[in-house]
């Protein structure tokens with residue numbers, strides 16, 4: 001088999017790249033480890049897509065049900081610090097949109113299924129050669145020649161392991177709990193809330209209504225592992241939900257199973273090795289605090305496609321080293337900035353030091369009064385700052 005671009009991993013990022021390249025006359029083949037078995041249940045997982053991600057997906061004809069957010073209120077649960085982000089402040093109608101993970105994944109998988117080898121994976125890459133093609137040996141023994149191999153196979157990327165590129169990995173020593181909650185006495189369903197406290201970082205966002213199911217919200221709650229040593233996540237939710245209910249002045253009824261997962265981040269020092277390129281979670285992962293994981297991945301995919309399509313239209317080789325390097329240069333700084341900012345917020349808001357508690361209350365209230373600073377944060381998180 002011979003194909004210009006081989007994509008390892010048919011997740012949201014791999015599928016998006018395949019669609020965008022196809023629309024621009026560049027052929028690709030996705031190699032996906034799992035079966036073609038869309039999970040048709042609604043699921044619990046949601047994704048918060050920023051405006052840039054929404055417009056990228058729309059350009060590929062992806063239009064799924066979403067819950068828009070036009071205001072984010074962040075508050076310090078231990079004090080009086082508050083900050084309010086409004087879409088109006090950056091002249092946008094919305095700051096972000098919450099979608100169901102399964103809705104987006106299924107829609108993309110369906111559109112790409114004819115260009116996907118399911119139940120297969122790349123086991124080894126025989127030749128790294130930037131001017132020619134690389135040969136990938138697949139799990140079923142077949143071989144595949146491609147000018148570019150794109151690693152879109154998620155945070156435990158096998159392609160990244162094959163390249164041997166150096167990786168920085170960090171455990172937050174926190175667990176994220178996520179569930180769906182039915183919220184009452186909530187006046188405005190376009191608002192997302194975030195509260196930082198010793199009891200964890202608590203985020204509450206509106207979610208798609210799905211027919212008659214109204215007033216549902218998605219909750220992502222990050223808790224120190226030390227707290228969960230002697231209590232199950234479900235018990236912890238039962239005992240501590242009322243704290244955030246009174247802080248936010250709402251009532252929440254747990255409406256789904258309670259999922260939990262350990263939190264860590266990673267970042268590869270380089271995203272390319274010869275003609276192998278790491279994209280999305282394969283290259284980096286981030287704390288879910290600001291719901292930026294998928295947005296960083298889609299921003300990577302956007303720049304990767306932009307560079308490739310530009311080279312193709314100008315008649316250059318798409319695996320030219322300078323072209324691939326441009327992708328890395330344009331994305332690495334932006335990803336690191338977001339990653340390090342999240343680490344700073346996690347440390348700053350986890351601190352029990354009295355001076356830091358005072359400083360963050362003062363800081364939040366001061367930033368809240370500084371429109372240009374807030375606009376900078378919002379534009380960055382909305383994906384509107386593109387290099």
Ligand SMILES: Cc1cc2nc3c(=O)[nH]c(=O)nc-3n(C[C@H](O)[C@H](O)[C@H](O)COP(=O)(O)OP(=O)(O)OC[C@H]3O[C@@H](n4cnc5c(N)ncnc54)[C@H](O)[C@@H]3O)c2cc1C
Nearest residue numbers: 009011012013033048121153154158280281291292293294
């Ligand atoms: C519970 C949870 C909540 C989250 N919430 C948010 C949120 O609100 N907002 C946000 O922006 N981000 C969120 N994220 C992060 C977001 O889900 C990821 O950033 C995003 O899914 C990454 O997409 P991806 O396509 O790069 O990788 P993945 O979604 O991991 O997809 C990788 C694909 O590769 C396949 N694969 C794996 N190994 C191989 C292999 N060896 N060969 C071939 N195929 C392989 C997998 O089967 C999968 O289809 C959340 C993550 C979790 C776990």
